[in-house]
Amino acid sequence: MxxxxxxxxxxxxxxxxxxxxxxxxxxxxxxxxxxxILYGSELERNNEVCPKCGHHMRINARHRLxxxxxxxxxxxxxxxxxxxxxxxxxxTKRYKDRLAGAQKETGEKDALIVMKGxxxxxxxxxxxxxxxxxxxxxxxxxxxxxxxxxxxxxxxNVPFICFAASGGARMQEALFSLxxxxxxxxxxxxxAEKGLPFISVLTDPTLGGVSASFAMLGDIHIAEPKALVGxxxxxxxxxxxxxxxxxxxxxxEFLLEKGAxxxxxxxxxxxxxxxxxxxxxxxxxxxxxxxxxxx
Amino acid sequence: xxxxxxDFEQPIAELQNQIAKLxxxxxxxxxxxxxxxxxxxKASSLTRSIFAxxxxxxxxxxxxxxxxxxxxxxIDLMFTDFQELHGDRxxxxxxxxxxxxxxxxxxxxMVIGHQKGRNTKDNIMRNFGMPRPEGYRxxxxxxxxxxxxxxxxxxxxxxxxxxxxxxxxxRGQSEAIARNLYEMAQLKTPIxxxxxxxxxxxxxxxxxxxxxxxxxxxxTYSVISPEGCASILWKTAEKAAEAADAMNITAERLKAxxxxxxIIPEPLGAAHRNHAELAKTLSEVLDAxxxxxxxxxxxxxxxxxxxxxxxxxxxxx
Numbered sequence: 001m002x003x004x005x006x007x008x009x010x011x012x013x014x015x016x017x018x019x020x021x022x023x024x025x026x027x028x029x030x031x032x033x034x035x036x037i038l039y040g041s042e043l044e045r046n047n048e049v050c051p052k053c054g055h056h057m058r059i060n061a062r063h064r065l066x067x068x069x070x071x072x073x074x075x076x077x078x079x080x081x082x083x084x085x086x087x088x089x090x091x092t093k094r095y096k097d098r099l100a101g102a103q104k105e106t107g108e109k110d111a112l113i114v115m116k117g118x119x120x121x122x123x124x125x126x127x128x129x130x131x132x133x134x135x136x137x138x139x140x141x142x143x144x145x146x147x148x149x150x151x152x153x154x155x156x157n158v159p160f161i162c163f164a165a166s167g168g169a170r171m172q173e174a175l176f177s178l179x180x181x182x183x184x185x186x187x188x189x190x191x192a193e194k195g196l197p198f199i200s201v202l203t204d205p206t207l208g209g210v211s212a213s214f215a216m217l218g219d220i221h222i223a224e225p226k227a228l229v230g231x232x233x234x235x236x237x238x239x240x241x242x243x244x245x246x247x248x249x250x251x252x253e254f255l256l257e258k259g260a261x262x263x264x265x266x267x268x269x270x271x272x273x274x275x276x277x278x279x280x281x282x283x284x285x286x287x288x289x290x291x292x293x294x295x
Numbered sequence: 296x297x298x299x300x301x302d303f304e305q306p307i308a309e310l311q312n313q314i315a316k317l318x319x320x321x322x323x324x325x326x327x328x329x330x331x332x333x334x335x336x337k338a339s340s341l342t343r344s345i346f347a348x349x350x351x352x353x354x355x356x357x358x359x360x361x362x363x364x365x366x367x368x369x370i371d372l373m374f375t376d377f378q379e380l381h382g383d384r385x386x387x388x389x390x391x392x393x394x395x396x397x398x399x400x401x402x403x404x405m406v407i408g409h410q411k412g413r414n415t416k417d418n419i420m421r422n423f424g425m426p427r428p429e430g431y432r433x434x435x436x437x438x439x440x441x442x443x444x445x446x447x448x449x450x451x452x453x454x455x456x457x458x459x460x461x462x463x464x465x466r467g468q469s470e471a472i473a474r475n476l477y478e479m480a481q482l483k484t485p486i487x488x489x490x491x492x493x494x495x496x497x498x499x500x501x502x503x504x505x506x507x508x509x510x511x512x513x514x515t516y517s518v519i520s521p522e523g524c525a526s527i528l529w530k531t532a533e534k535a536a537e538a539a540d541a542m543n544i545t546a547e548r549l550k551a552x553x554x555x556x557x558i559i560p561e562p563l564g565a566a567h568r569n570h571a572e573l574a575k576t577l578s579e580v581l582d583a584x585x586x587x588x589x590x591x592x593x594x595x596x597x598x599x600x601x602x603x604x605x606x607x608x609x610x611x612x
Binding site: 080081082087090141173174176180182188212214217231232236241245 | 524541549
């Protein structure tokens with residue numbers, strides 16, 4: 001970095017990558033499991049699931065809700081709620097700059113997106129985490145948007161669905177973020193009072209304060225295949241117990257075996273499964289399949 | 296170095312040492328008592344000045360002091376007729392959390408708290424005060440019992456965090472913590488929580504949702520330990536002092552941020568120097584708070600508790 005660039009505040013500065021890219025970014029992608037080289041737009045069309053091996057890669061929040069919800073009647077909730085650096089938190093970087101960086105990278109204001117809509121004609125409110133946004137960490141905005149989503153579901157008398165993907169609480173908001181665990185969990189008591197279903201979908205990864213609050217409070221727990229889900233991260237556990245963790249530890253299949261979740265559902269089956277579950281829980285007719293609905 | 300005293304307390308330890316030596320002398324010098332009084336005065340003022348400007352990192356050392364009052368000490372000093380109740384009825388009795396029936400100023404109550412050990416043997420039994428899922432499930436069982444029999448609940452928080460082990464994960468550590476947050480938010484009985492030592496993250500919060508949350512003056516409460524935060528954000532645990540400062544972990548700062556309701560003042564030189572005095576102060580606050588909460592109708596109590604939880608968070612709109 002030249003002396004001139006160093007003078008610029010880090011918010012303005014753009015970090016140059018060392019490798020020159022001769023092809024546009026995202027044209028080709030590699031599957032993180034089978035290492036096949038995949039055509040970017042094909043992967044996107046397949047909802048970020050590897051067409052070769054079926055591996056579920058992380059999917060951003062807006063894309064998730066787009067493929068989950070019916071096209072008609074979507075309405076975002078809590079978009080006006082935006083983060084502030086309450087504590088003037090600074091580690092090796094200022095929280096303000098981390099926020100600005102994440103906002104620029106993702107085009108989102110924070111790590112949770114909430115939308116009202118329907119799935120195969122079944123009305124509901126759905127929330128999705130964006131793991132790209134500071135590891136999907138939960139701070140005040142995530143908590144508040146979650147609560148508003150739950151309240152919107154109560155008001156409309158519809159179920160609430162949440163797709164979790166988070167490393168846990170956001171350290172830069174310190175105890176405020178810990179309190180979001182209590183806040184979001186408390187909101188779900190009101191949803192339950194109204195007899196409305198909450199389905200929690202655990203996706204890769206769901207850890208820490210998110211897993212130890214609303215994500216584990218679903219009437220039904222669904223996980224995507226091979227998602228890492230747990231309280232403590234594998235590295236912390238290895239350091240504590242000083243032994244190597246067994247293969248597949250804290251993965252969806254392990255959770256199913258241990259009784260922590262109800263089922264594992266592939267991303268491309270999520271709409272049908274959830275619509276079916278919700279109609280069963282609510283004494284409604286079986287929803288039309290996507291193909292029938294489109295016809 | 297006197298291990299009863301923390302590194303920054305060593306000047307006090309030296310003075311106390313001199314006082315002890317003077318007292319031990321067999322000289323019939325009349326001036327000794329004067330001398331002792333003088334030194335004691337000096338020790339107090341030194342203690343006052345050291346404790347007046349503790350850094351957040353130093354407060355976190357005080358919060359973890361091995362002589363700090365633990366839940367069982369507080370039960371001994373503030374409650375009578377304690378009957379400990381054991382087990383989660385499903386897997387085991389987790390000794391990192393204790394609970395049971397007791398009387399508080401003559402009234403039947405439920406007491407639940409983390410329990411650390413003072414020596415290696417006890418600490419192994421207590422798992423250093425780090426609960427596994429069965430600990431939280433025992434706590435939940437006792438809280439439901441309290442609701443059934445209309446007993447107010449007192450919780451005492453003092454843990455580095457929930458235990459991150461293989462068995463704990465297998466038995467659903469996350470679910471156990473989450474379930475407590477959910478149930479405590481709507482439990483139909485007054486809940487008063489006090490952070491006594493370390494308020495370590497979700498492991499602390501899992502018995503920390505209530506109508507009032509107090510902190511002892513030198514207790515800490517944080518989303519992650521300063522060491523953990525430093526090793527993630529600074530990539531080295533050596534920056535724990537910076538992390539402790541940045542995270543606002545002290546009672547004073549958390550009160551200012553309206554995340555806790557009040558601070559319980561500690562005796563000179565912190566609670567571990569005088570358990571009885573601390574217990575007296577705390578007992579008075581708990582008694583007054585319980586009276587306040589019992590004056591509310593159940594609907595008011597639960598609505599206030601809910602609104603308190605909803606008020607947490609700062610954002611722009």
